[in-house]
Amino acid sequence: MSSAYFQGPWVPAADRALVTGGSSGIGRDIALMLAGAGVEVFVVGRRMERLEAVAAESDGSITPLAADIRDADAVDAAFTAAEAEGGPVPLLVNAASGAFLAAAEDISPGGFAAVVGSSLNGPFQVLRRWAQPLLGAGTPGAAMMVSSALAEREVPGAAHSSAAKAGLEALIRSLAVEWGPRGLRINSLAPGAFSTEGADAGMWSFGPVHDAALDNIPLGRFGASDELLGPAAFLLSRAAGYVTGATVVVDGGWHLSPHPFGSVFPPRG
Protein backbone atom coordinates (compact mmCIF):
# COMPACT_ATOMS: atom_id res chain seq x y z
CA MET A 1 0.00 0.00 0.00
CA SER A 2 2.24 2.62 -0.06
CA SER A 3 3.94 5.56 -1.28
CA ALA A 4 2.89 4.58 -4.81
CA TYR A 5 -0.11 6.79 -4.11
CA PHE A 6 2.07 9.82 -3.50
CA GLN A 7 4.09 10.71 -6.61
CA GLY A 8 5.03 13.93 -8.36
CA PRO A 9 2.86 16.81 -7.05
CA TRP A 10 0.87 14.32 -5.01
CA VAL A 11 3.24 14.52 -2.05
CA PRO A 12 1.61 14.59 1.40
CA ALA A 13 0.78 18.14 2.40
CA ALA A 14 2.66 17.62 5.70
CA ASP A 15 4.74 14.96 7.43
CA ARG A 16 2.60 14.30 10.52
CA ALA A 17 -1.00 13.05 10.58
CA LEU A 18 -3.65 11.91 13.06
CA VAL A 19 -6.14 9.33 11.74
CA THR A 20 -9.26 8.49 13.77
CA GLY A 21 -10.73 5.10 12.99
CA GLY A 22 -7.21 4.05 12.02
CA SER A 23 -7.54 0.53 13.41
CA SER A 24 -9.96 -0.86 10.84
CA GLY A 25 -11.25 -0.61 7.29
CA ILE A 26 -10.93 2.68 5.46
CA GLY A 27 -9.09 4.54 8.23
CA ARG A 28 -6.57 1.72 8.59
CA ASP A 29 -5.88 1.69 4.84
CA ILE A 30 -5.32 5.46 4.85
CA ALA A 31 -3.08 5.31 7.94
CA LEU A 32 -0.90 2.63 6.32
CA MET A 33 -0.83 4.57 3.04
CA LEU A 34 0.38 7.71 4.81
CA ALA A 35 2.96 5.78 6.84
CA GLY A 36 4.20 4.18 3.61
CA ALA A 37 4.76 7.67 2.22
CA GLY A 38 6.99 8.62 5.16
CA VAL A 39 4.36 10.42 7.24
CA GLU A 40 4.45 10.04 11.04
CA VAL A 41 0.95 8.81 11.89
CA PHE A 42 -1.09 8.73 15.12
CA VAL A 43 -4.02 6.30 14.97
CA VAL A 44 -7.03 6.81 17.25
CA GLY A 45 -9.82 4.36 18.10
CA ARG A 46 -11.54 2.96 21.17
CA ARG A 47 -9.75 -0.41 21.36
CA MET A 48 -6.02 -0.17 22.01
CA GLU A 49 -5.18 -3.74 20.97
CA ARG A 50 -6.51 -3.13 17.46
CA LEU A 51 -4.57 0.13 17.21
CA GLU A 52 -1.41 -1.66 18.33
CA ALA A 53 -1.92 -4.29 15.64
CA VAL A 54 -1.89 -1.59 12.95
CA ALA A 55 1.11 0.10 14.51
CA ALA A 56 2.94 -3.24 14.40
CA GLU A 57 2.46 -3.31 10.62
CA SER A 58 4.51 -0.13 10.25
CA ASP A 59 8.22 0.49 10.72
CA GLY A 60 7.59 2.42 13.91
CA SER A 61 5.97 5.38 12.20
CA ILE A 62 2.46 4.63 13.54
CA THR A 63 1.65 5.45 17.19
CA PRO A 64 -1.57 4.15 18.79
CA LEU A 65 -3.69 6.48 20.96
CA ALA A 66 -6.93 5.15 22.47
CA ALA A 67 -9.92 7.53 22.59
CA ASP A 68 -13.63 7.56 21.93
CA ILE A 69 -14.19 10.56 19.64
CA ARG A 70 -17.50 11.26 21.44
CA ASP A 71 -15.52 12.08 24.58
CA ALA A 72 -14.05 15.58 24.21
CA ASP A 73 -11.62 15.07 27.12
CA ALA A 74 -10.29 11.86 25.59
CA VAL A 75 -9.93 13.60 22.22
CA ASP A 76 -8.00 16.40 23.90
CA ALA A 77 -5.70 13.89 25.62
CA ALA A 78 -4.98 12.11 22.33
CA PHE A 79 -4.04 15.34 20.57
CA THR A 80 -1.98 16.48 23.55
CA ALA A 81 -0.01 13.22 23.39
CA ALA A 82 0.45 13.53 19.61
CA GLU A 83 1.60 17.13 19.94
CA ALA A 84 3.99 16.47 22.84
CA GLU A 85 7.04 15.93 20.68
CA GLY A 86 6.43 17.52 17.31
CA GLY A 87 3.91 20.29 17.98
CA PRO A 88 0.58 20.69 16.16
CA VAL A 89 -0.32 17.89 13.74
CA PRO A 90 -1.02 19.43 10.31
CA LEU A 91 -2.87 16.51 8.66
CA LEU A 92 -6.14 15.12 10.00
CA VAL A 93 -8.22 12.20 8.77
CA ASN A 94 -11.46 11.44 10.61
CA ALA A 95 -12.67 8.01 9.54
CA ALA A 96 -14.17 6.97 12.89
CA SER A 97 -17.94 6.61 12.88
CA GLY A 98 -20.55 4.06 13.81
CA ALA A 99 -23.97 3.14 12.50
CA PHE A 100 -26.52 0.34 12.50
CA LEU A 101 -29.49 -0.43 10.29
CA ALA A 102 -32.88 0.02 11.91
CA ALA A 103 -36.35 1.21 11.00
CA ALA A 104 -36.69 4.84 12.07
CA GLU A 105 -39.41 4.12 14.61
CA ASP A 106 -37.11 1.57 16.27
CA ILE A 107 -34.20 3.98 16.78
CA SER A 108 -34.26 4.93 20.47
CA PRO A 109 -33.04 8.31 21.73
CA GLY A 110 -29.89 6.56 22.89
CA GLY A 111 -29.39 4.87 19.52
CA PHE A 112 -29.85 8.15 17.64
CA ALA A 113 -27.42 9.87 20.01
CA ALA A 114 -24.83 7.09 19.64
CA VAL A 115 -24.79 7.41 15.85
CA VAL A 116 -24.97 11.22 15.68
CA GLY A 117 -22.35 11.38 18.43
CA SER A 118 -19.83 9.34 16.44
CA SER A 119 -20.68 10.80 13.03
CA LEU A 120 -21.22 14.52 13.72
CA ASN A 121 -20.69 15.71 17.33
CA GLY A 122 -17.49 13.70 17.81
CA PRO A 123 -16.00 14.65 14.43
CA PHE A 124 -16.64 18.32 15.29
CA GLN A 125 -14.74 17.97 18.59
CA VAL A 126 -11.90 16.28 16.68
CA LEU A 127 -11.80 19.07 14.09
CA ARG A 128 -11.94 21.80 16.72
CA ARG A 129 -9.18 20.29 18.83
CA TRP A 130 -7.04 19.66 15.73
CA ALA A 131 -7.45 23.25 14.51
CA GLN A 132 -6.88 25.14 17.77
CA PRO A 133 -3.06 24.91 17.95
CA LEU A 134 -2.66 25.28 14.18
CA LEU A 135 -4.74 28.46 14.20
CA GLY A 136 -2.81 29.69 17.22
CA ALA A 137 0.56 29.11 15.57
CA GLY A 138 -0.49 30.16 12.07
CA THR A 139 0.54 26.73 10.77
CA PRO A 140 -1.21 25.48 7.60
CA GLY A 141 -3.08 22.19 7.70
CA ALA A 142 -5.47 19.92 5.82
CA ALA A 143 -8.34 17.81 7.16
CA MET A 144 -10.27 15.08 5.39
CA MET A 145 -13.46 13.89 7.05
CA VAL A 146 -14.86 10.55 5.88
CA SER A 147 -18.53 11.15 5.14
CA SER A 148 -20.79 8.78 3.19
CA ALA A 149 -22.66 8.75 -0.11
CA LEU A 150 -25.77 8.37 2.02
CA ALA A 151 -25.41 12.03 3.08
CA GLU A 152 -26.84 13.02 -0.30
CA ARG A 153 -29.73 10.57 -0.45
CA GLU A 154 -32.61 8.84 1.26
CA VAL A 155 -31.56 5.56 2.84
CA PRO A 156 -34.24 3.46 4.57
CA GLY A 157 -32.82 2.05 7.78
CA ALA A 158 -30.15 4.75 8.10
CA ALA A 159 -32.12 7.87 9.02
CA HIS A 160 -29.72 8.66 11.88
CA SER A 161 -26.59 8.09 9.87
CA SER A 162 -27.68 9.96 6.73
CA ALA A 163 -28.77 12.96 8.83
CA ALA A 164 -25.47 12.99 10.71
CA LYS A 165 -23.31 12.65 7.59
CA ALA A 166 -25.30 15.40 5.82
CA GLY A 167 -24.61 17.55 8.89
CA LEU A 168 -20.93 16.67 8.67
CA GLU A 169 -20.77 17.85 5.07
CA ALA A 170 -22.53 21.12 5.97
CA LEU A 171 -20.07 21.50 8.85
CA ILE A 172 -16.99 21.16 6.64
CA ARG A 173 -18.32 23.82 4.28
CA SER A 174 -18.73 26.29 7.17
CA LEU A 175 -15.31 25.49 8.62
CA ALA A 176 -13.66 25.77 5.20
CA VAL A 177 -14.91 29.36 5.04
CA GLU A 178 -14.04 30.20 8.67
CA TRP A 179 -10.58 28.66 8.67
CA GLY A 180 -9.54 28.98 5.01
CA PRO A 181 -8.21 32.53 5.48
CA ARG A 182 -6.04 31.16 8.30
CA GLY A 183 -4.46 28.38 6.27
CA LEU A 184 -6.60 25.32 6.90
CA ARG A 185 -8.23 23.22 4.14
CA ILE A 186 -11.22 21.07 5.16
CA ASN A 187 -12.71 18.50 2.78
CA SER A 188 -14.71 15.31 2.93
CA LEU A 189 -14.52 11.98 1.16
CA ALA A 190 -17.87 10.22 0.70
CA PRO A 191 -17.57 6.47 0.04
CA GLY A 192 -20.32 4.32 -1.39
CA ALA A 193 -20.13 0.55 -0.87
CA PHE A 194 -16.78 -0.79 0.37
CA SER A 195 -16.30 -4.11 2.11
CA THR A 196 -14.78 -3.51 5.56
CA GLU A 197 -15.04 -5.30 8.87
CA GLY A 198 -17.50 -2.80 10.36
CA ALA A 199 -19.64 -2.23 7.29
CA ASP A 200 -19.81 -5.95 6.47
CA ALA A 201 -21.02 -6.72 9.99
CA GLY A 202 -23.50 -3.85 10.20
CA MET A 203 -24.76 -3.56 6.66
CA TRP A 204 -23.46 -5.65 3.78
CA SER A 205 -24.01 -9.01 5.50
CA PHE A 206 -27.73 -8.24 5.35
CA GLY A 207 -28.44 -9.95 2.02
CA PRO A 208 -31.28 -7.78 0.69
CA VAL A 209 -29.26 -4.61 1.33
CA HIS A 210 -26.18 -6.08 -0.35
CA ASP A 211 -28.18 -7.18 -3.40
CA ALA A 212 -30.10 -3.88 -3.64
CA ALA A 213 -26.78 -2.04 -3.61
CA LEU A 214 -25.38 -4.13 -6.44
CA ASP A 215 -28.59 -3.66 -8.46
CA ASN A 216 -28.42 0.14 -8.13
CA ILE A 217 -24.72 1.00 -8.42
CA PRO A 218 -24.19 2.15 -12.02
CA LEU A 219 -20.71 0.62 -12.15
CA GLY A 220 -22.26 -2.64 -10.94
CA ARG A 221 -19.91 -3.54 -8.11
CA PHE A 222 -18.53 -2.57 -4.71
CA GLY A 223 -15.45 -0.37 -4.64
CA ALA A 224 -11.95 -1.76 -4.10
CA SER A 225 -9.92 -0.19 -1.30
CA ASP A 226 -7.33 1.24 -3.70
CA GLU A 227 -10.12 3.09 -5.49
CA LEU A 228 -10.67 5.09 -2.30
CA LEU A 229 -6.98 5.53 -1.53
CA GLY A 230 -6.27 7.49 -4.72
CA PRO A 231 -8.89 10.18 -4.02
CA ALA A 232 -7.84 10.26 -0.34
CA ALA A 233 -4.19 10.73 -1.30
CA PHE A 234 -5.20 13.59 -3.60
CA LEU A 235 -7.13 15.44 -0.87
CA LEU A 236 -4.23 15.01 1.55
CA SER A 237 -1.58 16.09 -0.94
CA ARG A 238 -0.15 19.38 -2.08
CA ALA A 239 -1.88 18.78 -5.42
CA ALA A 240 -5.15 19.66 -3.64
CA GLY A 241 -3.77 22.92 -2.30
CA TYR A 242 -6.63 24.93 -3.83
CA VAL A 243 -9.42 22.49 -2.84
CA THR A 244 -11.43 23.22 0.30
CA GLY A 245 -15.04 22.80 1.39
CA ALA A 246 -15.44 19.98 -1.16
CA THR A 247 -16.98 16.54 -0.85
CA VAL A 248 -15.48 13.95 -3.19
CA VAL A 249 -18.02 11.16 -3.72
CA VAL A 250 -16.48 7.76 -4.56
CA ASP A 251 -19.42 5.44 -5.05
CA GLY A 252 -19.52 4.13 -8.61
CA GLY A 253 -22.34 6.58 -9.30
CA TRP A 254 -24.64 5.06 -6.68
CA HIS A 255 -26.01 8.37 -5.36
CA LEU A 256 -27.35 9.13 -8.85
CA SER A 257 -29.59 6.07 -8.84
CA PRO A 258 -33.34 6.93 -8.74
CA HIS A 259 -33.92 4.54 -5.81
CA PRO A 260 -30.53 3.56 -4.35
CA PHE A 261 -31.93 0.78 -2.16
CA GLY A 262 -34.94 -0.21 -4.25
CA SER A 263 -37.69 -1.38 -1.90
CA VAL A 264 -35.39 -2.86 0.74
CA PHE A 265 -36.21 -2.13 4.33
CA PRO A 266 -34.55 -3.65 7.39
CA PRO A 267 -36.53 -6.09 9.52
CA ARG A 268 -38.05 -4.68 12.71
CA GLY A 269 -36.64 -5.44 16.11
Ligand SMILES: CCCCCCCCC/C=C/C(=O)SCCNC(=O)CCNC(=O)[C@H](O)C(C)(C)COP(=O)(O)OP(=O)(O)OC[C@H]1O[C@@H](n2cnc3c(N)ncnc32)[C@H](O)[C@@H]1OP(=O)(O)O
Ligand atom coordinates in the same frame (compact mmCIF):
# COMPACT_ATOMS: atom_id res chain seq x y z
C1 LIG B 1 -26.81 6.38 -2.48
C2 LIG B 1 -26.76 5.71 -1.17
C3 LIG B 1 -25.39 5.33 -0.81
C4 LIG B 1 -25.24 4.80 0.59
C5 LIG B 1 -23.92 4.18 0.71
C6 LIG B 1 -23.35 4.06 2.04
C7 LIG B 1 -23.93 3.10 2.99
C8 LIG B 1 -23.27 3.20 4.34
C9 LIG B 1 -22.46 2.02 4.65
C10 LIG B 1 -21.66 2.07 5.87
C11 LIG B 1 -21.77 2.94 6.88
C12 LIG B 1 -20.93 2.87 8.02
O1 LIG B 1 -20.95 3.71 8.87
S1 LIG B 1 -19.87 1.62 8.11
C13 LIG B 1 -19.05 1.78 9.68
C14 LIG B 1 -19.58 0.76 10.48
N1 LIG B 1 -18.78 0.59 11.65
C15 LIG B 1 -19.34 0.60 12.80
O2 LIG B 1 -20.54 0.84 12.93
C16 LIG B 1 -18.46 0.25 13.96
C17 LIG B 1 -18.74 1.07 15.17
N2 LIG B 1 -20.14 0.86 15.65
C18 LIG B 1 -20.53 1.24 16.86
O3 LIG B 1 -19.72 1.75 17.62
C19 LIG B 1 -21.96 1.00 17.25
O4 LIG B 1 -22.63 0.42 16.14
C20 LIG B 1 -22.72 2.22 17.75
C21 LIG B 1 -24.14 1.83 18.11
C22 LIG B 1 -22.77 3.31 16.70
C23 LIG B 1 -22.07 2.80 19.01
O5 LIG B 1 -21.85 1.82 19.93
P1 LIG B 1 -21.91 2.09 21.53
O6 LIG B 1 -21.10 1.00 22.14
O7 LIG B 1 -21.58 3.45 21.88
O8 LIG B 1 -23.39 1.96 21.78
P2 LIG B 1 -24.29 0.83 22.43
O9 LIG B 1 -24.22 1.03 23.90
O10 LIG B 1 -24.00 -0.51 21.88
O11 LIG B 1 -25.70 1.31 21.88
C24 LIG B 1 -26.12 2.64 22.01
C25 LIG B 1 -27.59 2.71 21.67
O12 LIG B 1 -27.77 2.27 20.30
C26 LIG B 1 -28.70 1.19 20.28
N3 LIG B 1 -28.38 0.24 19.21
C27 LIG B 1 -27.19 -0.31 18.98
N4 LIG B 1 -27.26 -1.17 17.94
C28 LIG B 1 -28.55 -1.15 17.51
C29 LIG B 1 -29.28 -1.83 16.48
N5 LIG B 1 -28.67 -2.69 15.66
N6 LIG B 1 -30.60 -1.56 16.32
C30 LIG B 1 -31.22 -0.67 17.14
N7 LIG B 1 -30.58 -0.01 18.14
C31 LIG B 1 -29.27 -0.26 18.33
C32 LIG B 1 -28.58 0.53 21.64
O13 LIG B 1 -29.75 -0.19 21.97
C33 LIG B 1 -28.41 1.76 22.53
O14 LIG B 1 -29.66 2.39 22.71
P3 LIG B 1 -30.29 2.64 24.19
O15 LIG B 1 -30.16 1.35 24.94
O16 LIG B 1 -31.69 3.06 23.91
O17 LIG B 1 -29.45 3.74 24.79
Ligand SMILES: NC(=O)C1=CN([C@@H]2O[C@H](COP(=O)(O)OP(=O)(O)OC[C@H]3O[C@@H](n4cnc5c(N)ncnc54)[C@H](OP(=O)(O)O)[C@@H]3O)[C@@H](O)[C@H]2O)C=CC1
Ligand atom coordinates in the same frame (compact mmCIF):
# COMPACT_ATOMS: atom_id res chain seq x y z
N1 LIG C 1 -17.42 0.73 4.34
C1 LIG C 1 -18.40 1.38 3.71
O1 LIG C 1 -19.10 0.82 2.85
C2 LIG C 1 -18.66 2.81 4.05
C3 LIG C 1 -18.01 3.47 5.08
N2 LIG C 1 -18.27 4.79 5.30
C4 LIG C 1 -17.55 5.52 6.34
O2 LIG C 1 -16.19 5.18 6.34
C5 LIG C 1 -15.67 5.33 7.67
C6 LIG C 1 -14.91 4.09 8.06
O3 LIG C 1 -15.81 3.00 8.04
P1 LIG C 1 -15.33 1.49 7.89
O4 LIG C 1 -13.87 1.45 7.67
O5 LIG C 1 -16.23 0.85 6.92
O6 LIG C 1 -15.70 0.95 9.35
P2 LIG C 1 -14.98 0.03 10.42
O7 LIG C 1 -16.03 -0.29 11.41
O8 LIG C 1 -14.26 -1.10 9.76
O9 LIG C 1 -13.91 1.00 11.13
C7 LIG C 1 -14.34 1.96 12.03
C8 LIG C 1 -13.14 2.50 12.79
O10 LIG C 1 -13.55 3.60 13.59
C9 LIG C 1 -13.26 3.33 14.97
N3 LIG C 1 -14.34 3.92 15.74
C10 LIG C 1 -15.67 3.69 15.65
N4 LIG C 1 -16.34 4.42 16.53
C11 LIG C 1 -15.43 5.17 17.19
C12 LIG C 1 -15.52 6.15 18.21
N5 LIG C 1 -16.70 6.49 18.75
N6 LIG C 1 -14.38 6.71 18.66
C13 LIG C 1 -13.18 6.36 18.13
N7 LIG C 1 -13.04 5.45 17.17
C14 LIG C 1 -14.15 4.86 16.70
C15 LIG C 1 -13.15 1.81 15.04
O11 LIG C 1 -12.34 1.34 16.11
P3 LIG C 1 -12.98 0.97 17.55
O12 LIG C 1 -14.23 0.22 17.25
O13 LIG C 1 -11.94 0.19 18.26
O14 LIG C 1 -13.26 2.27 18.17
C16 LIG C 1 -12.49 1.51 13.71
O15 LIG C 1 -11.11 1.80 13.78
C17 LIG C 1 -16.86 5.67 8.57
O16 LIG C 1 -16.90 7.06 8.76
C18 LIG C 1 -18.04 5.21 7.74
O17 LIG C 1 -19.22 5.91 8.07
C19 LIG C 1 -19.17 5.50 4.55
C20 LIG C 1 -19.85 4.87 3.55
C21 LIG C 1 -19.65 3.50 3.22
